[in-house]
Amino acid sequence: MSASPTGLDRRTFLQLAGVTSAAVALGISAPGAAGAVPGNPLPDGTFSLGVASGDPRPDGVVLWTRLAPEPLAPDGHGGMPQSQVPVQYEVAEDERFSRITRRGTVIASPELAHAVHPEVGGLQPGREYFYRFRAGNQLSPVGRTRTLPAPGAQVATFNFATASCQAWYHGHFSAYRHMAAEDLDAVVFLGDYIYEYGITSSNLWRRRAPELGAEHQVEIETLEQYRLRYALFKTDPHLQAAHAAAPWSVTWDDHEVQNDYAADRSGYGISPQHFLHRRAVAYRAFYEHLPLSVAALPEGPTGHVHRRFDVGALARFNILDTRQYRDPVPADSAEQHDEARTMLGREQEKWLHDGMVDSPARWNVVANGVAVAAITENRVDQWDGYPAARRRLIEAMQRTSNPVVFTGDIHKHVAAELKADFADPASRTVGVELICTSIASDGDGAPTDDYTEDWLQHPYVKLYDGRRGYVRCSLTPDELVSDFKVVPWIQADANAPAETVARFSTPAGEPGLHRKA
Template structure:
């Protein structure tokens, strides 16, 4: 039997480029020396926050876990001592781990909240794999991921779930329970508001049967508080089940830091220097708690979560950051129309343009935090606040086959055909936008919650539903099928059955949403 592949090495030059944690700390979060750093005696329940995988590739993925025997410890360390602990990992082609094809070890450290992000390479493309971690004698839950198809290969289909806005305190994660049970699921795409920064009080704690301690009652702003908030949300068994079910990729919106922040600016008037520190710790906690590759490790208040990958020749995914580089809210209508206003920043605009122009994939999917199609010029937090930047992006999307925008943010299911000319929306369509509702934010919701007429007055908007849920998308060489699922309640408990509120077919080469 040939020797099993192990974690991919990270060059010293790359480590030194990615500061924010020391090069040694970063290296040990991915791999570990041969010396064993044992857990403290008697420590149990290390894997209370579950496991996850992400950054999928044809030959591997990034694995993730965070050791936390007391996940809600208020110091943000999850009940772990301030010492290093060796974490072993292994990957197999079967759930019983009889055929182990990769293994290694990583060093969990207090500087990264005892999270590890081992990067696995050398696996077969287009293949289902199972993984687990071990600390001492304790085994983690088993997770699953499928490597991407090889370059140039065209799979018969590829399916993913689309989710966002999971305010834990507003209700149970019933949508995650149903998504984790989908028979056909290769990937989960999180499109923002993975956590919320607000203080949790009697006023907004609508999840019946839940209680939180005093430390959760204030708006979070320190690294310890962000770590604790991720632990609270990630302690949900249904969210853990989704992460264990399939690899996940994620972009953020605003609540991972602060509501409606724009670039370096706070929405509540916090000074730039103080807010830069808050951004830095928020971005650090995001990295610590998500299955991200090493390139996403922040350097102070700066990081790069943009990423792209190809599903063989079938689809190209591009993950966008629509929050960190955006210009401030416009002061007036003239400012809103300024040609050089940007939501992505110049470098990211160039990056996504190159990806779209060079793509030979049948489907070209972009994921970002806010709605792209024109809805209301007063909605300046969405792309409506950046009309010139939207025109530039649509011109880039027109260069690729079958462009699709994946979005969250608004706590409503919306399906829309993207007008080729947003300033004069006639009959010509460029692509489609799939907007997923929230997992929990705004509580139970209702089909007509919010202002449906603001959206449905546009003939290119084909669906509006204000209930909670998720979207399941299936891609084939011939079509995209998008299924919008909802649940009637989430505040009382997690037992609501899922309902299909709408399903659309988008034929390849025809940017339409045809009811199916």
């Protein structure tokens, strides 16, 4: 299915959204403005949304911040004037910035919500760096980042965490408080960074939350509304701390646009042409608020977030887009089992399979939005609704070295073994799927719930827990160790302790889950 709208080209969408290529370029690098200083001082709180880094490379990383002294200003502009502001950045080898290695200037423009995305190069591989921004008389918090190891390097250990589904209104982001204290090389975020629903008394379970105006009570549809929703979620101090602690690689699921959408199809009766306009502004706000390379800047309603990175010779990470190119929800069982149906679109599917089969890496990771393991056929929004596409994925995994799938979406911790034939649980295990629960969506949660039996009826599902948290992983040439972290509550406050509810080992060359704790 084509995701391009009829009669609406890139120029039309850029004009509708009010962004120019110059604004985009200046937000990445502005060498001609290196000595520029804004004419007026900026107010305290200009860096209220924190700092972030992402999409690391062996020689560089993307940095991010957004100037927003009034982040919850109802118009979505963050309290900034409709004018450009120079922003300086510095990258150093130490937290005191006594050994600065890179510095530069970018321009924060109203066209991009005064967000900047400097793409810093010339760094050393496998190194820790610190960064900060300055705008006028305001200095940002300091962030920590890390470059990837050199191509082909022998890497002893790579530590990372996965997270997803952070409905701010359902509770505090206390899981991020614990994640920020981990010593991580990277964070992989698997979708649902925001939610589009109106925030009302019926779903505002986060106690001690600030009082919100009427502008937050409606389902978001416009660029300004999406910007305001990102700003609200990003005011959480623990989310900011997790961003500042390690570089992130981020993909989307559905709620960054609308629940359960598929390609150009809204699940709520919006016509494809109108829905694509909504998708365009949603994808635009996603780029504006996350540390993404310019390659992820959408062309109207078309975004490009599937990408890969290699951790030396240790691992290849394939970051997928399981929303933009998928076929619609099937009308019946016959359509559900149609061999032509695709979750990823033909181009992305080929890109993934080729990249896995030809990978030189010891481990091959698929970072994916929705559950791959077969659970019930009525879960058509997951890979259960695309069984032919799943079979093709499993076939590719069988020709791949040590495949591992990381997933979000379902608001539960699940550890499952991926079978050559899910209809035969005794068939060969070809890989594992580690599903992280939500950061906040669905509130406190509990170890068991109404869906426990659906999952644990299958012998290849080794863990199910419905509390909030994240998955911490340590990857070596010999073993993947996965710790499923949970917090017992999130609604009352952000003070809950973290515990490891389960720890699994997956030895290299022996796909499966061996419980260690």
